[in-house]
Amino acid sequence: xxxxxxxxxxxxxxxxGSEVARIMTTHADDLTARIGAPVELAxxxxxxxxxxxxxxxxxxxxxxxxxxxxxxxIDVVVEVIGGIEPARxxxxxxxxxxxxxxxxxxxxxxxDGAALHAAAGQHDKDLYYEAAVAGxxxxxxxxxxxxxxxxxxxxMGIVNGTTxxxxxxxxxxxxxxxxxLDEATALGYAEADPxxxxxxxxxxxxxxxxxxxxxxxxxxxxxxxxxxxxxVTAADFASAREMGCTIKLxxxxxxxxxxxxxxxxxxxxxxxxxxPLASVRGAYNAVFVESDAAGQLMFYGPGAGGSxxxxxxxxxxxAVCRNRLNGATGPGESAYxxxxxxxxxxxxxxxxxxxxxxxxxxxxAQVATVFAEHGxxxxxxxxxxxxxxxxxxxxxxxxxxxxxxxxVEALRKLDTVRGxxxxxxxxxx
Amino acid sequence: xxxxxxxxxxxxxxxxGSEVARIMTTHADDLTARIGAPVELAxxxxxxxxxxxxxxxxxxxxxxxxxxxxxxxIDVVVEVIGGIEPARxxxxxxxxxxxxxxxxxxxxxxxDGAALHAAAGQHDKDLYYEAAVAGxxxxxxxxxxxxxxxxxxxxMGIVNGTTxxxxxxxxxxxxxxxxxLDEATALGYAEADPxxxxxxxxxxxxxxxxxxxxxxxxxxxxxxxxxxxxxVTAADFASAREMGCTIKLxxxxxxxxxxxxxxxxxxxxxxxxxxPLASVRGAYNAVFVESDAAGQLMFYGPGAGGSxxxxxxxxxxxAVCRNRLNGATGPGESAYxxxxxxxxxxxxxxxxxxxxxxxxxxxxAQVATVFAEHGxxxxxxxxxxxxxxxxxxxxxxxxxxxxxxxxVEALRKLDTVRGxxxxxxxxxx
Numbered sequence: 001x002x003x004x005x006x007x008x009x010x011x012x013x014x015x016x017g018s019e020v021a022r023i024m025t026t027h028a029d030d031l032t033a034r035i036g037a038p039v040e041l042a043x044x045x046x047x048x049x050x051x052x053x054x055x056x057x058x059x060x061x062x063x064x065x066x067x068x069x070x071x072x073x074i075d076v077v078v079e080v081i082g083g084i085e086p087a088r089x090x091x092x093x094x095x096x097x098x099x100x101x102x103x104x105x106x107x108x109x110x111x112d113g114a115a116l117h118a119a120a121g122q123h124d125k126d127l128y129y130e131a132a133v134a135g136x137x138x139x140x141x142x143x144x145x146x147x148x149x150x151x152x153x154x155x156m157g158i159v160n161g162t163t164x165x166x167x168x169x170x171x172x173x174x175x176x177x178x179x180x181l182d183e184a185t186a187l188g189y190a191e192a193d194p195x196x197x198x199x200x201x202x203x204x205x206x207x208x209x210x211x212x213x214x215x216x217x218x219x220x221x222x223x224x225x226x227x228x229x230x231x232v233t234a235a236d237f238a239s240a241r242e243m244g245c246t247i248k249l250x251x252x253x254x255x256x257x258x259x260x261x262x263x264x265x266x267x268x269x270x271x272x273x274x275x276p277l278a279s280v281r282g283a284y285n286a287v288f289v290e291s292d293a294a295g296q297l298m299f300y301g302p303g304a305g306g307s308x309x310x311x312x313x314x315x316x317x318x319a320v321c322r323n324r325l326n327g328a329t330g331p332g333e334s335a336y337x338x339x340x341x342x343x344x345x346x347x348x349x350x351x352x353x354x355x356x357x358x359x360x361x362x363x364x365a366q367v368a369t370v371f372a373e374h375g376x377x378x379x380x381x382x383x384x385x386x387x388x389x390x391x392x393x394x395x396x397x398x399x400x401x402x403x404x405x406x407x408v409e410a411l412r413k414l415d416t417v418r419g420x421x422x423x424x425x426x427x428x429x
Numbered sequence: 430x431x432x433x434x435x436x437x438x439x440x441x442x443x444x445x446g447s448e449v450a451r452i453m454t455t456h457a458d459d460l461t462a463r464i465g466a467p468v469e470l471a472x473x474x475x476x477x478x479x480x481x482x483x484x485x486x487x488x489x490x491x492x493x494x495x496x497x498x499x500x501x502x503i504d505v506v507v508e509v510i511g512g513i514e515p516a517r518x519x520x521x522x523x524x525x526x527x528x529x530x531x532x533x534x535x536x537x538x539x540x541d542g543a544a545l546h547a548a549a550g551q552h553d554k555d556l557y558y559e560a561a562v563a564g565x566x567x568x569x570x571x572x573x574x575x576x577x578x579x580x581x582x583x584x585m586g587i588v589n590g591t592t593x594x595x596x597x598x599x600x601x602x603x604x605x606x607x608x609x610l611d612e613a614t615a616l617g618y619a620e621a622d623p624x625x626x627x628x629x630x631x632x633x634x635x636x637x638x639x640x641x642x643x644x645x646x647x648x649x650x651x652x653x654x655x656x657x658x659x660x661v662t663a664a665d666f667a668s669a670r671e672m673g674c675t676i677k678l679x680x681x682x683x684x685x686x687x688x689x690x691x692x693x694x695x696x697x698x699x700x701x702x703x704x705p706l707a708s709v710r711g712a713y714n715a716v717f718v719e720s721d722a723a724g725q726l727m728f729y730g731p732g733a734g735g736s737x738x739x740x741x742x743x744x745x746x747x748a749v750c751r752n753r754l755n756g757a758t759g760p761g762e763s764a765y766x767x768x769x770x771x772x773x774x775x776x777x778x779x780x781x782x783x784x785x786x787x788x789x790x791x792x793x794a795q796v797a798t799v800f801a802e803h804g805x806x807x808x809x810x811x812x813x814x815x816x817x818x819x820x821x822x823x824x825x826x827x828x829x830x831x832x833x834x835x836x837v838e839a840l841r842k843l844d845t846v847r848g849x850x851x852x853x854x855x856x857x858x
Binding site: 019023027030031033034130136137138141142145146147148149150151216276279291292293294295296297298299300301302305307308310311312313314315316317318319322323326327328329331334336337 | 448452456459460462463559565566567570571574575576577578579580645705708720721722723724725726727728729730731734736737739740741742743744745746747748751752755756757758760763765766
């Protein structure tokens with residue numbers, strides 16, 4: 001066994017970084033045995049150097065992250081700052097100065113993954129980022145390595161714990177969105193500004209990364225259709241229940257039926273209670289994968305939090321250190337398939353549509369005609385009258401999103417349709 | 430990209446082997462792109478050479494597996510024969526003649542894993558066997574690599590699809606064991622001789638492999654406590670329901686509370702319906718993992734079958750080929766922790782015990798005294814009388830298996846205890 005330690009620079013020492021540092025210390029002997037050489041914390045870049053950090057030698061702390069990654073003796077840079085800059089520049093600088101990188105930065109990887117992989121490749125270094133998607137759940141390595149001999153057709157996951165907590169609360173207590181969000185905030189599951197979570201930006205970044213790895217194709221954040229879950233109501237949950245479904249915010253990456261293109265999207269959707277994703281509770285994450293040979297797989301676990309994220313970071317750290325000792329690198333970006341990413345209009349799925357309509361004869365015929373004219377086939381219709389008004393709940397067979405959008409636009413123009421109360425996709429059947 | 434192909438020798442061309450060969454042909458371009466070099470089937474060793482094998486060049490077929498692995502130009506040997514011999518000798522011969530090995534052979538790995546790893550290490554070759562445990566589910570790679578920076582405390586899984594199919598059938602239809610087994614046999618889920626599955630031998634081999642990897646400790650098949658599920662009755666399922674539980678055949682690998690030893694065992698157990706493993710239906714497999722930092726993870730998918738197993742074999746094949754091109758090897762055996770494996774008597778868990786007792790005053794006091802004398806604390810007792818006989822259902826708090834065994838022996842000696850109808854462990858709480 002080599003006795004000269006591998007040197008690690010830690011960029012960021014917040015909830016995740018401090019856990020990484022703690023485990024590197026408490027599990028030092030195990031890490032040494034598993035890597036084949038000792039691993040040493042050589043520097044910790046922080047914004048507030050005066051804060052006391054238990055277990056971290058104050059001499060290692062610096063505010064100059066750039067100088068740290070430029071030292072030249074660093075083997076692995078662990079980036080847990082988050083955000084685009086300065087993380088991006090620090091990572092590329094790290095490659096230029098001989099280090100490999102482990103990152104937990106989903107936003108950066110989703111936006112600039114191709115450029116970062118290119119920089120890693122140019123300098124023959126590793127770029128690992130298991131922690132960027134679904135926290136502690138081993139997911140990117142299984143997709144990239146375990147399924148490397150298979151053909152992945154669909155990845156559908158709950159990849160944001162905050163929104164799953166809120167939706168689960170709405171489902172189990174009948175609470176409205178705001179009430180459930182307030183509870184999530186009070187319990188620390190939602191941030192003061194929950195936009196990134198509830199509007200689906202966080203999940204969209206993860207969808208871009210998952211689609212890229214699954215389909216060996218570059219998928220940028222802009223390629224991902226995104227719809228938040230702030231408009232999901234208690235009434236939607238009641239409708240879902242009537243169909244034997246619940247509602248989840250899903251990230252869905254799909255290969256088209258002809259295999260020639262892919263799509264990636266994030267939106268709330270109804271899924272049957274019998275689907276394995278339906279029983280994912282609280283802030284847990286789970287990702288359901290369908291492939292040619294393996295069939296249906298699911299990966300489940302905590303999607304966020306200091307310790308779980310640190311577990312994923314350290315798994316990558318061990319792998320990168322081993323590669324370094326072997327004088328090799330792990331699998332880099334695989335984008336050889338270069339499939340086109342189709343727009344949302346091409347996505348084919350089922351829809352649940354609630355309409356407020358006039359309660360008089362002939363309305364159903366009018367509505368059904370609009371669906372037929374747009375080539376959208378109806379599976380079931382349920383009419384409910386009340387005081388001259390009526391609601392009409394239509395569940396369609398599979399149709400393209402473009403056809404559905406056209407249908408809804410035409411429905412809005414009908415005199416007898418007072419309003420479209422809700423439109424929700426139905427997945428997982 | 431290298432153009433000289435990597436040469437693969439396939440040992441065995443049954444359900445799994447033929448799928449491996451098929452996918453190597455149909456997905457050749459993808460495999461080439463993912464590996465970085467073409468991969469070529471260089472020979473297929475079979476027992477019955479005359480059988481027509483669609484898509485496999487008859488010139489590649491041989492009955493002389495030994496000559497094939499000795500050729501010297503083989504990069505990777507894929508062993509899907511199963512059983513101890515000739516698989517063991519062929520694998521070690523392959524290493525001696527320069528090849529790395531991908532195997533799906535749980536029995537061999539559980540019995541001789543240490544020796545095979547030593548042979549691989551001696552010749553600086555890879556030995557991968559993801560397909561040996563839980564079929565298509567990426568499990569060994571996540572445990573070995575993704576969680577390499579974490580500390581695994583418990584692995585609890587449904588790792589045998591045949592028995593899960595039978596137990597699920599008993600649970601959902603109220604069928605008895607024999608009736609459910611007959612259906613499993615008719616549908617092809619159970620073999621003509623189901624002993625290896627229903628007596629827990631198959632699951633025990635997988636438990637040995639899982640415990641070894643999870644605890645960085647050699648765990649041999651003989652170290653695994655094993656109890657089959659042939660004595661589980663419809664009455665047991667009724668009892669389980671009353672407790673809000675179902676019954677699964679579980680493989681459980683645990684680190685002792687003090688961290689100084691480990692245990693591995695296979696037996697039927699009651700688990701709460703709310704536990705993620707409770708909803709694993711049919712022939713599916715799932716493995717629940719608890720670690721210090723990641724927390725609770727679950728991996729779910731098909732545990733057997735030609736295609737799913739081939740998916741796992743091919744994932745390993747890609748990894749081994751990449752290592753070969755890199756002039757490196759992946760992580761080998763990790764047994765540095767060398768923790769002692771404790772006997773079943775040291776396992777601490779809860780128990781559900783049904784006793785047939787005389788229906789007269791003082792019986793409960795007698796029974797309760799026996800539990801107390803053996804240090805086993807009672808959680809709940811339920812008495813049910815009928816015609817001078819009564820049944821007494823006792824659920825204990827956590828106690829050692831040795832204490833429980835002593836308790837049951839003493840109970841059997843009581844005049845008022847007519848019989849011990851069933852003893853079942855309660856897990857997952």
